[in-house]
Amino acid sequence: MDTLLLTSNDLAGLLDMKEVIGVVEQSFKDYATGKAQMPSKVYLRVEKGDFRAMPGAVPGAVGMKWVNVHPLNRNLGLPTVMGIILYSDPHSGYPLAIMDAADITAYRTAATSAIASKYLARPESRSLGLIGAGRQAHMHLLSHAAIFTLDAVKVYDVRPEAAEAFVRHFPQFNVKSTSAEEALASDIVCTLTPATAPVVKASWVKPGTHINAVGADAPGKEELEPGILNRARVVVDDVAQACHAGEINMPVRQGLFRKEQIWASLGEIVAGARPGRPDAQTVTVFDSTGLAIEDVAAARLVYEKARKRGGYLSVDLIGA
Ligand SMILES: NC(=O)c1ccc[n+]([C@@H]2O[C@H](COP(=O)([O-])OP(=O)(O)OC[C@H]3O[C@@H](n4cnc5c(N)ncnc54)[C@H](O)[C@@H]3O)[C@@H](O)[C@H]2O)c1
Structure with missing residues:
Protein backbone atom coordinates (compact mmCIF):
# COMPACT_ATOMS: atom_id res chain seq x y z
CA MET A 1 0.00 0.00 0.00
CA THR A 105 -10.73 24.34 -6.44
CA ALA A 106 -10.39 26.39 -9.63
CA TYR A 107 -11.88 23.67 -11.84
CA ARG A 108 -14.68 22.56 -9.54
CA THR A 109 -15.82 26.15 -8.85
CA ALA A 110 -16.06 26.97 -12.56
CA ALA A 111 -17.63 23.59 -13.29
CA THR A 112 -20.33 24.25 -10.67
CA SER A 113 -21.19 27.63 -12.21
CA ALA A 114 -21.45 26.06 -15.67
CA ILE A 115 -23.80 23.40 -14.24
CA ALA A 116 -25.92 26.18 -12.68
CA SER A 117 -25.95 27.97 -16.04
CA LYS A 118 -26.99 24.75 -17.79
CA TYR A 119 -30.09 24.48 -15.56
CA LEU A 120 -30.88 28.16 -15.00
CA ALA A 121 -29.76 30.20 -18.02
CA ARG A 122 -31.86 30.47 -21.18
CA PRO A 123 -30.89 27.43 -23.29
CA GLU A 124 -30.06 29.59 -26.31
CA SER A 125 -27.54 31.67 -24.29
CA ARG A 126 -24.56 32.71 -26.41
CA SER A 127 -22.95 35.61 -24.57
CA LEU A 128 -20.97 35.60 -21.34
CA GLY A 129 -20.13 38.57 -19.11
CA LEU A 130 -17.30 38.27 -16.59
CA ILE A 131 -16.86 40.72 -13.72
CA GLY A 132 -13.29 40.25 -12.50
CA ALA A 133 -10.55 38.93 -14.77
CA GLY A 134 -8.54 36.75 -12.37
CA ARG A 135 -8.02 33.00 -12.03
CA GLN A 136 -11.71 32.20 -11.68
CA ALA A 137 -12.60 34.26 -14.76
CA HIS A 138 -10.16 32.17 -16.84
CA MET A 139 -11.74 28.96 -15.57
CA HIS A 140 -15.32 30.24 -15.99
CA LEU A 141 -14.73 31.03 -19.65
CA LEU A 142 -13.45 27.47 -20.18
CA SER A 143 -16.28 25.82 -18.22
CA HIS A 144 -18.99 27.76 -20.05
CA ALA A 145 -17.34 27.10 -23.42
CA ALA A 146 -17.60 23.39 -22.56
CA ILE A 147 -21.42 23.67 -22.41
CA PHE A 148 -22.46 26.70 -24.49
CA THR A 149 -21.51 28.00 -27.94
CA LEU A 150 -20.17 31.43 -27.00
CA ASP A 151 -20.39 34.16 -29.66
CA ALA A 152 -19.33 37.02 -27.39
CA VAL A 153 -17.47 37.33 -24.09
CA LYS A 154 -17.21 40.67 -22.26
CA VAL A 155 -14.83 41.11 -19.36
CA TYR A 156 -14.52 43.91 -16.80
CA ASP A 157 -11.90 44.30 -14.09
CA VAL A 158 -11.22 47.20 -11.75
CA ARG A 159 -7.61 46.87 -13.02
CA PRO A 160 -7.88 47.50 -16.80
CA GLU A 161 -4.52 45.75 -17.34
CA ALA A 162 -6.00 42.52 -15.95
CA ALA A 163 -8.91 42.69 -18.41
CA GLU A 164 -6.52 43.41 -21.31
CA ALA A 165 -4.30 40.47 -20.34
CA PHE A 166 -7.41 38.28 -20.20
CA VAL A 167 -8.38 39.30 -23.76
CA ARG A 168 -4.86 38.46 -25.01
CA HIS A 169 -4.94 35.10 -23.23
CA PHE A 170 -7.97 33.90 -25.22
CA PRO A 171 -7.42 34.72 -28.93
CA GLN A 172 -9.62 31.73 -29.83
CA PHE A 173 -12.71 33.46 -28.34
CA ASN A 174 -14.41 36.74 -29.23
CA VAL A 175 -13.46 38.50 -25.95
CA LYS A 176 -13.74 42.26 -25.39
CA SER A 177 -12.70 44.36 -22.42
CA THR A 178 -15.73 46.52 -21.48
CA SER A 179 -17.32 48.47 -18.63
CA ALA A 180 -19.09 46.49 -15.91
CA GLU A 181 -22.44 47.76 -17.18
CA GLU A 182 -21.70 46.55 -20.74
CA ALA A 183 -20.58 43.16 -19.43
CA LEU A 184 -23.98 42.85 -17.73
CA ALA A 185 -25.68 42.97 -21.14
CA SER A 186 -24.90 39.26 -21.58
CA ASP A 187 -27.08 36.15 -21.39
CA ILE A 188 -24.94 34.71 -18.57
CA VAL A 189 -22.94 36.83 -16.12
CA CYS A 190 -20.38 35.53 -13.62
CA THR A 191 -19.20 37.79 -10.79
CA LEU A 192 -15.69 36.77 -9.76
CA THR A 193 -14.24 39.46 -7.50
CA PRO A 194 -13.32 39.63 -3.80
CA ALA A 195 -15.58 42.72 -3.42
CA THR A 196 -17.07 43.65 -0.04
CA ALA A 197 -19.52 46.17 -1.54
CA PRO A 198 -21.78 45.61 -4.56
CA VAL A 199 -20.09 45.96 -7.98
CA VAL A 200 -23.25 45.13 -9.99
CA LYS A 201 -26.10 47.64 -9.95
CA ALA A 202 -29.71 46.41 -10.07
CA SER A 203 -30.54 48.82 -12.93
CA TRP A 204 -27.94 47.08 -15.18
CA VAL A 205 -29.57 43.64 -15.01
CA LYS A 206 -31.70 42.81 -18.07
CA PRO A 207 -34.74 40.47 -17.96
CA GLY A 208 -33.80 36.85 -18.58
CA THR A 209 -30.18 37.18 -17.40
CA HIS A 210 -28.63 34.37 -15.38
CA ILE A 211 -26.00 35.45 -12.84
CA ASN A 212 -23.49 33.17 -11.13
CA ALA A 213 -22.43 35.07 -7.99
CA VAL A 214 -19.17 33.36 -7.08
CA GLY A 215 -16.85 35.91 -5.48
CA ALA A 216 -18.66 36.12 -2.13
CA ASP A 217 -17.49 33.03 -0.28
CA ALA A 218 -16.87 34.48 3.20
CA PRO A 219 -18.82 36.64 5.64
CA GLY A 220 -18.79 40.34 4.67
CA LYS A 221 -18.26 39.74 0.93
CA GLU A 222 -20.92 40.97 -1.52
CA GLU A 223 -21.01 41.66 -5.28
CA LEU A 224 -24.67 42.31 -6.21
CA GLU A 225 -26.98 45.10 -5.12
CA PRO A 226 -29.61 43.37 -2.94
CA GLY A 227 -32.41 44.66 -5.20
CA ILE A 228 -31.22 42.09 -7.78
CA LEU A 229 -31.90 39.23 -5.37
CA ASN A 230 -35.37 40.51 -4.56
CA ARG A 231 -36.52 40.36 -8.16
CA ALA A 232 -34.67 37.12 -9.02
CA ARG A 233 -35.17 33.38 -8.61
CA VAL A 234 -32.30 32.69 -6.17
CA VAL A 235 -30.68 29.26 -6.11
CA VAL A 236 -27.87 28.39 -3.67
CA ASP A 237 -25.30 25.58 -3.51
CA ASP A 238 -26.04 25.04 0.20
CA VAL A 239 -28.58 27.00 2.28
CA ALA A 240 -26.54 27.16 5.52
CA GLN A 241 -23.26 28.10 3.80
CA ALA A 242 -24.98 30.69 1.58
CA CYS A 243 -26.63 32.43 4.56
CA HIS A 244 -23.35 32.43 6.48
CA ALA A 245 -20.84 33.28 3.78
CA GLY A 246 -22.41 33.53 0.31
CA GLU A 247 -23.75 36.38 -1.81
CA ILE A 248 -26.86 36.55 0.36
CA ASN A 249 -24.92 36.76 3.67
CA MET A 250 -24.91 40.57 3.92
CA PRO A 251 -28.51 41.12 2.67
CA VAL A 252 -29.72 38.43 5.14
CA ARG A 253 -27.83 40.11 8.04
CA GLN A 254 -29.19 43.53 7.01
CA GLY A 255 -32.79 42.26 6.68
CA LEU A 256 -32.82 42.98 2.93
CA PHE A 257 -33.30 39.33 1.90
CA ARG A 258 -34.88 36.44 3.80
CA LYS A 259 -33.69 32.84 3.85
CA GLU A 260 -37.27 31.83 2.94
CA GLN A 261 -36.88 33.67 -0.38
CA ILE A 262 -34.33 31.06 -1.57
CA TRP A 263 -36.03 29.15 -4.37
CA ALA A 264 -34.00 25.90 -4.21
CA SER A 265 -30.58 24.37 -3.90
CA LEU A 266 -28.72 23.52 -7.10
CA GLY A 267 -28.83 19.84 -6.10
CA GLU A 268 -32.64 19.90 -5.91
CA ILE A 269 -32.78 21.31 -9.42
CA VAL A 270 -30.22 18.85 -10.82
CA ALA A 271 -32.12 15.98 -9.16
CA GLY A 272 -35.40 17.19 -10.70
CA ALA A 273 -37.05 17.88 -7.31
CA ARG A 274 -37.55 21.59 -8.10
CA PRO A 275 -37.87 23.36 -11.46
CA GLY A 276 -35.12 25.76 -12.58
CA ARG A 277 -35.88 28.67 -14.94
CA PRO A 278 -39.64 29.32 -15.28
CA ASP A 279 -39.64 31.51 -18.42
CA ALA A 280 -37.41 33.65 -20.67
CA GLN A 281 -37.91 36.86 -18.63
CA THR A 282 -37.04 35.85 -15.08
CA VAL A 283 -33.64 36.84 -13.70
CA THR A 284 -31.93 33.88 -12.05
CA VAL A 285 -29.06 34.05 -9.54
CA PHE A 286 -26.89 31.16 -8.41
CA ASP A 287 -25.11 31.85 -5.10
CA SER A 288 -21.91 29.78 -5.04
CA THR A 289 -19.92 29.33 -1.82
CA GLY A 290 -17.99 26.18 -2.78
CA LEU A 291 -18.79 22.76 -1.32
CA ALA A 292 -16.60 19.94 -0.01
N1 LIG B 1 -17.59 30.28 -4.58
C1 LIG B 1 -16.51 29.53 -4.65
O1 LIG B 1 -16.58 28.31 -4.62
C2 LIG B 1 -15.18 30.20 -4.82
C3 LIG B 1 -14.05 29.43 -5.09
C4 LIG B 1 -12.83 30.05 -5.35
C5 LIG B 1 -12.73 31.44 -5.25
N2 LIG B 1 -13.85 32.17 -4.92
C6 LIG B 1 -13.80 33.64 -4.80
O2 LIG B 1 -13.82 34.19 -6.11
C7 LIG B 1 -13.16 35.45 -6.11
C8 LIG B 1 -12.17 35.52 -7.25
O3 LIG B 1 -11.18 34.53 -7.09
P1 LIG B 1 -9.89 34.48 -8.07
O4 LIG B 1 -9.12 33.29 -7.68
O5 LIG B 1 -10.31 34.67 -9.47
O6 LIG B 1 -9.13 35.80 -7.57
P2 LIG B 1 -8.06 36.65 -8.37
O7 LIG B 1 -7.34 37.46 -7.35
O8 LIG B 1 -7.28 35.78 -9.30
O9 LIG B 1 -8.95 37.63 -9.29
C9 LIG B 1 -9.83 38.60 -8.77
C10 LIG B 1 -9.93 39.71 -9.80
O10 LIG B 1 -10.99 40.60 -9.38
C11 LIG B 1 -10.56 41.93 -9.64
N3 LIG B 1 -11.33 42.84 -8.78
C12 LIG B 1 -11.17 43.10 -7.45
N4 LIG B 1 -12.12 43.95 -7.04
C13 LIG B 1 -12.89 44.26 -8.12
C14 LIG B 1 -14.03 45.06 -8.33
N5 LIG B 1 -14.57 45.76 -7.32
N6 LIG B 1 -14.56 45.13 -9.59
C15 LIG B 1 -14.00 44.43 -10.60
N7 LIG B 1 -12.92 43.65 -10.47
C16 LIG B 1 -12.38 43.55 -9.24
C17 LIG B 1 -9.07 41.93 -9.33
O11 LIG B 1 -8.42 43.01 -9.97
C18 LIG B 1 -8.66 40.55 -9.90
O12 LIG B 1 -8.26 40.63 -11.26
C19 LIG B 1 -12.53 35.59 -4.71
O13 LIG B 1 -13.38 36.39 -3.91
C20 LIG B 1 -12.51 34.17 -4.18
O14 LIG B 1 -12.53 34.13 -2.77
C21 LIG B 1 -15.06 31.59 -4.72
Whole structure:
Protein backbone atom coordinates (compact mmCIF):
# COMPACT_ATOMS: atom_id res chain seq x y z
CA MET A 1 0.00 0.00 0.00
CA ASP A 2 1.17 3.53 -0.71
CA THR A 3 -0.08 7.10 -0.63
CA LEU A 4 0.07 9.18 -3.82
CA LEU A 5 1.51 12.69 -3.51
CA LEU A 6 0.07 14.77 -6.35
CA THR A 7 1.68 18.19 -6.89
CA SER A 8 0.14 21.21 -8.59
CA ASN A 9 2.16 20.28 -11.70
CA ASP A 10 0.67 16.77 -11.69
CA LEU A 11 -2.84 18.16 -11.25
CA ALA A 12 -2.51 20.43 -14.29
CA GLY A 13 -2.08 17.32 -16.44
CA LEU A 14 -4.84 15.32 -14.80
CA LEU A 15 -7.78 17.74 -14.79
CA ASP A 16 -10.21 17.97 -17.71
CA MET A 17 -13.08 20.49 -17.55
CA LYS A 18 -15.76 18.31 -19.18
CA GLU A 19 -14.93 15.41 -16.87
CA VAL A 20 -15.01 17.66 -13.79
CA ILE A 21 -18.40 19.05 -14.84
CA GLY A 22 -19.71 15.47 -15.07
CA VAL A 23 -18.59 14.32 -11.62
CA VAL A 24 -19.52 17.58 -9.88
CA GLU A 25 -23.03 17.48 -11.37
CA GLN A 26 -23.42 13.94 -10.05
CA SER A 27 -22.19 15.05 -6.58
CA PHE A 28 -24.96 17.70 -6.42
CA LYS A 29 -27.53 15.08 -7.34
CA ASP A 30 -26.15 12.72 -4.67
CA TYR A 31 -26.20 15.47 -2.05
CA ALA A 32 -29.84 16.34 -2.80
CA THR A 33 -30.90 12.69 -2.65
CA GLY A 34 -29.08 11.96 0.64
CA LYS A 35 -26.29 9.87 -0.90
CA ALA A 36 -23.52 12.38 -0.15
CA GLN A 37 -22.50 13.82 3.21
CA MET A 38 -21.12 17.22 4.02
CA PRO A 39 -20.80 18.42 7.63
CA SER A 40 -20.41 22.21 8.05
CA LYS A 41 -17.03 23.79 7.30
CA VAL A 42 -14.88 24.23 10.40
CA TYR A 43 -13.11 27.59 10.79
CA LEU A 44 -9.95 28.01 12.89
CA ARG A 45 -8.59 31.51 13.44
CA VAL A 46 -4.90 32.21 13.98
CA GLU A 47 -3.07 35.50 14.42
CA LYS A 48 -2.49 36.33 10.74
CA GLY A 49 -5.26 34.45 9.01
CA ASP A 50 -7.50 31.44 9.23
CA PHE A 51 -7.84 27.79 8.29
CA ARG A 52 -10.90 25.93 7.03
CA ALA A 53 -11.51 22.18 7.19
CA MET A 54 -14.00 20.94 4.60
CA PRO A 55 -14.88 17.25 4.92
CA GLY A 56 -17.14 15.48 2.47
CA ALA A 57 -18.19 12.08 1.16
CA VAL A 58 -19.77 11.09 -2.13
CA PRO A 59 -20.59 7.47 -3.03
CA GLY A 60 -17.28 5.54 -3.03
CA ALA A 61 -15.09 8.47 -2.03
CA VAL A 62 -14.24 10.45 1.08
CA GLY A 63 -11.88 13.34 1.72
CA MET A 64 -11.21 16.69 3.28
CA LYS A 65 -9.86 19.98 1.99
CA TRP A 66 -7.61 21.83 4.46
CA VAL A 67 -7.19 25.39 3.24
CA ASN A 68 -5.83 28.65 4.65
CA VAL A 69 -6.49 32.34 3.99
CA HIS A 70 -3.53 34.55 5.02
CA PRO A 71 -4.08 38.01 3.48
CA LEU A 72 -0.54 39.28 4.30
CA ASN A 73 1.23 36.39 2.60
CA ARG A 74 2.34 38.44 -0.38
CA ASN A 75 4.95 39.99 1.99
CA LEU A 76 6.35 36.47 2.37
CA GLY A 77 6.20 35.71 -1.37
CA LEU A 78 3.47 33.13 -0.77
CA PRO A 79 -0.09 32.83 -2.13
CA THR A 80 -2.88 34.08 0.17
CA VAL A 81 -4.76 30.82 -0.20
CA MET A 82 -3.09 27.39 -0.21
CA GLY A 83 -4.70 24.04 0.31
CA ILE A 84 -4.36 20.31 0.23
CA ILE A 85 -6.90 17.55 -0.15
CA LEU A 86 -6.60 14.41 1.94
CA TYR A 87 -8.25 11.59 0.03
CA SER A 88 -8.99 8.30 1.84
CA ASP A 89 -10.40 4.86 1.18
CA PRO A 90 -13.96 4.91 2.58
CA HIS A 91 -13.81 1.16 3.32
CA SER A 92 -10.56 0.98 5.32
CA GLY A 93 -9.73 4.64 5.99
CA TYR A 94 -6.33 4.21 4.29
CA PRO A 95 -4.89 7.57 3.11
CA LEU A 96 -4.88 7.02 -0.67
CA ALA A 97 -3.60 10.44 -1.69
CA ILE A 98 -2.52 13.89 -0.60
CA MET A 99 -2.95 16.41 -3.38
CA ASP A 100 -2.60 20.13 -4.01
CA ALA A 101 -6.04 21.78 -3.89
CA ALA A 102 -5.55 24.96 -5.95
CA ASP A 103 -6.34 23.56 -9.39
CA ILE A 104 -9.10 21.31 -8.09
CA THR A 105 -10.73 24.34 -6.44
CA ALA A 106 -10.39 26.39 -9.63
CA TYR A 107 -11.88 23.67 -11.84
CA ARG A 108 -14.68 22.56 -9.54
CA THR A 109 -15.82 26.15 -8.85
CA ALA A 110 -16.06 26.97 -12.56
CA ALA A 111 -17.63 23.59 -13.29
CA THR A 112 -20.33 24.25 -10.67
CA SER A 113 -21.19 27.63 -12.21
CA ALA A 114 -21.45 26.06 -15.67
CA ILE A 115 -23.80 23.40 -14.24
CA ALA A 116 -25.92 26.18 -12.68
CA SER A 117 -25.95 27.97 -16.04
CA LYS A 118 -26.99 24.75 -17.79
CA TYR A 119 -30.09 24.48 -15.56
CA LEU A 120 -30.88 28.16 -15.00
CA ALA A 121 -29.76 30.20 -18.02
CA ARG A 122 -31.86 30.47 -21.18
CA PRO A 123 -30.89 27.43 -23.29
CA GLU A 124 -30.06 29.59 -26.31
CA SER A 125 -27.54 31.67 -24.29
CA ARG A 126 -24.56 32.71 -26.41
CA SER A 127 -22.95 35.61 -24.57
CA LEU A 128 -20.97 35.60 -21.34
CA GLY A 129 -20.13 38.57 -19.11
CA LEU A 130 -17.30 38.27 -16.59
CA ILE A 131 -16.86 40.72 -13.72
CA GLY A 132 -13.29 40.25 -12.50
CA ALA A 133 -10.55 38.93 -14.77
CA GLY A 134 -8.54 36.75 -12.37
CA ARG A 135 -8.02 33.00 -12.03
CA GLN A 136 -11.71 32.20 -11.68
CA ALA A 137 -12.60 34.26 -14.76
CA HIS A 138 -10.16 32.17 -16.84
CA MET A 139 -11.74 28.96 -15.57
CA HIS A 140 -15.32 30.24 -15.99
CA LEU A 141 -14.73 31.03 -19.65
CA LEU A 142 -13.45 27.47 -20.18
CA SER A 143 -16.28 25.82 -18.22
CA HIS A 144 -18.99 27.76 -20.05
CA ALA A 145 -17.34 27.10 -23.42
CA ALA A 146 -17.60 23.39 -22.56
CA ILE A 147 -21.42 23.67 -22.41
CA PHE A 148 -22.46 26.70 -24.49
CA THR A 149 -21.51 28.00 -27.94
CA LEU A 150 -20.17 31.43 -27.00
CA ASP A 151 -20.39 34.16 -29.66
CA ALA A 152 -19.33 37.02 -27.39
CA VAL A 153 -17.47 37.33 -24.09
CA LYS A 154 -17.21 40.67 -22.26
CA VAL A 155 -14.83 41.11 -19.36
CA TYR A 156 -14.52 43.91 -16.80
CA ASP A 157 -11.90 44.30 -14.09
CA VAL A 158 -11.22 47.20 -11.75
CA ARG A 159 -7.61 46.87 -13.02
CA PRO A 160 -7.88 47.50 -16.80
CA GLU A 161 -4.52 45.75 -17.34
CA ALA A 162 -6.00 42.52 -15.95
CA ALA A 163 -8.91 42.69 -18.41
CA GLU A 164 -6.52 43.41 -21.31
CA ALA A 165 -4.30 40.47 -20.34
CA PHE A 166 -7.41 38.28 -20.20
CA VAL A 167 -8.38 39.30 -23.76
CA ARG A 168 -4.86 38.46 -25.01
CA HIS A 169 -4.94 35.10 -23.23
CA PHE A 170 -7.97 33.90 -25.22
CA PRO A 171 -7.42 34.72 -28.93
CA GLN A 172 -9.62 31.73 -29.83
CA PHE A 173 -12.71 33.46 -28.34
CA ASN A 174 -14.41 36.74 -29.23
CA VAL A 175 -13.46 38.50 -25.95
CA LYS A 176 -13.74 42.26 -25.39
CA SER A 177 -12.70 44.36 -22.42
CA THR A 178 -15.73 46.52 -21.48
CA SER A 179 -17.32 48.47 -18.63
CA ALA A 180 -19.09 46.49 -15.91
CA GLU A 181 -22.44 47.76 -17.18
CA GLU A 182 -21.70 46.55 -20.74
CA ALA A 183 -20.58 43.16 -19.43
CA LEU A 184 -23.98 42.85 -17.73
CA ALA A 185 -25.68 42.97 -21.14
CA SER A 186 -24.90 39.26 -21.58
CA ASP A 187 -27.08 36.15 -21.39
CA ILE A 188 -24.94 34.71 -18.57
CA VAL A 189 -22.94 36.83 -16.12
CA CYS A 190 -20.38 35.53 -13.62
CA THR A 191 -19.20 37.79 -10.79
CA LEU A 192 -15.69 36.77 -9.76
CA THR A 193 -14.24 39.46 -7.50
CA PRO A 194 -13.32 39.63 -3.80
CA ALA A 195 -15.58 42.72 -3.42
CA THR A 196 -17.07 43.65 -0.04
CA ALA A 197 -19.52 46.17 -1.54
CA PRO A 198 -21.78 45.61 -4.56
CA VAL A 199 -20.09 45.96 -7.98
CA VAL A 200 -23.25 45.13 -9.99
CA LYS A 201 -26.10 47.64 -9.95
CA ALA A 202 -29.71 46.41 -10.07
CA SER A 203 -30.54 48.82 -12.93
CA TRP A 204 -27.94 47.08 -15.18
CA VAL A 205 -29.57 43.64 -15.01
CA LYS A 206 -31.70 42.81 -18.07
CA PRO A 207 -34.74 40.47 -17.96
CA GLY A 208 -33.80 36.85 -18.58
CA THR A 209 -30.18 37.18 -17.40
CA HIS A 210 -28.63 34.37 -15.38
CA ILE A 211 -26.00 35.45 -12.84
CA ASN A 212 -23.49 33.17 -11.13
CA ALA A 213 -22.43 35.07 -7.99
CA VAL A 214 -19.17 33.36 -7.08
CA GLY A 215 -16.85 35.91 -5.48
CA ALA A 216 -18.66 36.12 -2.13
CA ASP A 217 -17.49 33.03 -0.28
CA ALA A 218 -16.87 34.48 3.20
CA PRO A 219 -18.82 36.64 5.64
CA GLY A 220 -18.79 40.34 4.67
CA LYS A 221 -18.26 39.74 0.93
CA GLU A 222 -20.92 40.97 -1.52
CA GLU A 223 -21.01 41.66 -5.28
CA LEU A 224 -24.67 42.31 -6.21
CA GLU A 225 -26.98 45.10 -5.12
CA PRO A 226 -29.61 43.37 -2.94
CA GLY A 227 -32.41 44.66 -5.20
CA ILE A 228 -31.22 42.09 -7.78
CA LEU A 229 -31.90 39.23 -5.37
CA ASN A 230 -35.37 40.51 -4.56
CA ARG A 231 -36.52 40.36 -8.16
CA ALA A 232 -34.67 37.12 -9.02
CA ARG A 233 -35.17 33.38 -8.61
CA VAL A 234 -32.30 32.69 -6.17
CA VAL A 235 -30.68 29.26 -6.11
CA VAL A 236 -27.87 28.39 -3.67
CA ASP A 237 -25.30 25.58 -3.51
CA ASP A 238 -26.04 25.04 0.20
CA VAL A 239 -28.58 27.00 2.28
CA ALA A 240 -26.54 27.16 5.52
CA GLN A 241 -23.26 28.10 3.80
CA ALA A 242 -24.98 30.69 1.58
CA CYS A 243 -26.63 32.43 4.56
CA HIS A 244 -23.35 32.43 6.48
CA ALA A 245 -20.84 33.28 3.78
CA GLY A 246 -22.41 33.53 0.31
CA GLU A 247 -23.75 36.38 -1.81
CA ILE A 248 -26.86 36.55 0.36
CA ASN A 249 -24.92 36.76 3.67
CA MET A 250 -24.91 40.57 3.92
CA PRO A 251 -28.51 41.12 2.67
CA VAL A 252 -29.72 38.43 5.14
CA ARG A 253 -27.83 40.11 8.04
CA GLN A 254 -29.19 43.53 7.01
CA GLY A 255 -32.79 42.26 6.68
CA LEU A 256 -32.82 42.98 2.93
CA PHE A 257 -33.30 39.33 1.90
CA ARG A 258 -34.88 36.44 3.80
CA LYS A 259 -33.69 32.84 3.85
CA GLU A 260 -37.27 31.83 2.94
CA GLN A 261 -36.88 33.67 -0.38
CA ILE A 262 -34.33 31.06 -1.57
CA TRP A 263 -36.03 29.15 -4.37
CA ALA A 264 -34.00 25.90 -4.21
CA SER A 265 -30.58 24.37 -3.90
CA LEU A 266 -28.72 23.52 -7.10
CA GLY A 267 -28.83 19.84 -6.10
CA GLU A 268 -32.64 19.90 -5.91
CA ILE A 269 -32.78 21.31 -9.42
CA VAL A 270 -30.22 18.85 -10.82
CA ALA A 271 -32.12 15.98 -9.16
CA GLY A 272 -35.40 17.19 -10.70
CA ALA A 273 -37.05 17.88 -7.31
CA ARG A 274 -37.55 21.59 -8.10
CA PRO A 275 -37.87 23.36 -11.46
CA GLY A 276 -35.12 25.76 -12.58
CA ARG A 277 -35.88 28.67 -14.94
CA PRO A 278 -39.64 29.32 -15.28
CA ASP A 279 -39.64 31.51 -18.42
CA ALA A 280 -37.41 33.65 -20.67
CA GLN A 281 -37.91 36.86 -18.63
CA THR A 282 -37.04 35.85 -15.08
CA VAL A 283 -33.64 36.84 -13.70
CA THR A 284 -31.93 33.88 -12.05
CA VAL A 285 -29.06 34.05 -9.54
CA PHE A 286 -26.89 31.16 -8.41
CA ASP A 287 -25.11 31.85 -5.10
CA SER A 288 -21.91 29.78 -5.04
CA THR A 289 -19.92 29.33 -1.82
CA GLY A 290 -17.99 26.18 -2.78
CA LEU A 291 -18.79 22.76 -1.32
CA ALA A 292 -16.60 19.94 -0.01
CA ILE A 293 -18.56 17.41 -2.11
CA GLU A 294 -17.32 19.21 -5.25
CA ASP A 295 -13.72 18.83 -4.06
CA VAL A 296 -14.10 15.15 -3.17
CA ALA A 297 -15.80 14.31 -6.47
CA ALA A 298 -12.98 16.01 -8.41
CA ALA A 299 -10.31 14.43 -6.16
CA ARG A 300 -11.68 10.98 -6.92
CA LEU A 301 -11.51 11.66 -10.66
CA VAL A 302 -7.91 12.81 -10.37
CA TYR A 303 -6.88 9.96 -8.06
CA GLU A 304 -8.30 7.25 -10.31
CA LYS A 305 -6.69 8.78 -13.40
CA ALA A 306 -3.32 9.07 -11.65
CA ARG A 307 -3.44 5.41 -10.52
CA LYS A 308 -4.31 4.30 -14.05
CA ARG A 309 -1.52 6.36 -15.66
CA GLY A 310 1.09 5.53 -12.99
CA GLY A 311 4.46 7.19 -12.59
CA TYR A 312 3.45 9.64 -9.84
CA LEU A 313 5.32 10.10 -6.57
CA SER A 314 4.09 7.81 -3.79
CA VAL A 315 5.26 7.07 -0.25
CA ASP A 316 4.63 4.47 2.42
CA LEU A 317 3.21 7.18 4.67
CA ILE A 318 1.85 5.17 7.58
CA GLY A 319 4.17 2.17 7.39
CA ALA A 320 1.31 -0.34 7.32
N1 LIG B 1 -17.59 30.28 -4.58
C1 LIG B 1 -16.51 29.53 -4.65
O1 LIG B 1 -16.58 28.31 -4.62
C2 LIG B 1 -15.18 30.20 -4.82
C3 LIG B 1 -14.05 29.43 -5.09
C4 LIG B 1 -12.83 30.05 -5.35
C5 LIG B 1 -12.73 31.44 -5.25
N2 LIG B 1 -13.85 32.17 -4.92
C6 LIG B 1 -13.80 33.64 -4.80
O2 LIG B 1 -13.82 34.19 -6.11
C7 LIG B 1 -13.16 35.45 -6.11
C8 LIG B 1 -12.17 35.52 -7.25
O3 LIG B 1 -11.18 34.53 -7.09
P1 LIG B 1 -9.89 34.48 -8.07
O4 LIG B 1 -9.12 33.29 -7.68
O5 LIG B 1 -10.31 34.67 -9.47
O6 LIG B 1 -9.13 35.80 -7.57
P2 LIG B 1 -8.06 36.65 -8.37
O7 LIG B 1 -7.34 37.46 -7.35
O8 LIG B 1 -7.28 35.78 -9.30
O9 LIG B 1 -8.95 37.63 -9.29
C9 LIG B 1 -9.83 38.60 -8.77
C10 LIG B 1 -9.93 39.71 -9.80
O10 LIG B 1 -10.99 40.60 -9.38
C11 LIG B 1 -10.56 41.93 -9.64
N3 LIG B 1 -11.33 42.84 -8.78
C12 LIG B 1 -11.17 43.10 -7.45
N4 LIG B 1 -12.12 43.95 -7.04
C13 LIG B 1 -12.89 44.26 -8.12
C14 LIG B 1 -14.03 45.06 -8.33
N5 LIG B 1 -14.57 45.76 -7.32
N6 LIG B 1 -14.56 45.13 -9.59
C15 LIG B 1 -14.00 44.43 -10.60
N7 LIG B 1 -12.92 43.65 -10.47
C16 LIG B 1 -12.38 43.55 -9.24
C17 LIG B 1 -9.07 41.93 -9.33
O11 LIG B 1 -8.42 43.01 -9.97
C18 LIG B 1 -8.66 40.55 -9.90
O12 LIG B 1 -8.26 40.63 -11.26
C19 LIG B 1 -12.53 35.59 -4.71
O13 LIG B 1 -13.38 36.39 -3.91
C20 LIG B 1 -12.51 34.17 -4.18
O14 LIG B 1 -12.53 34.13 -2.77
C21 LIG B 1 -15.06 31.59 -4.72
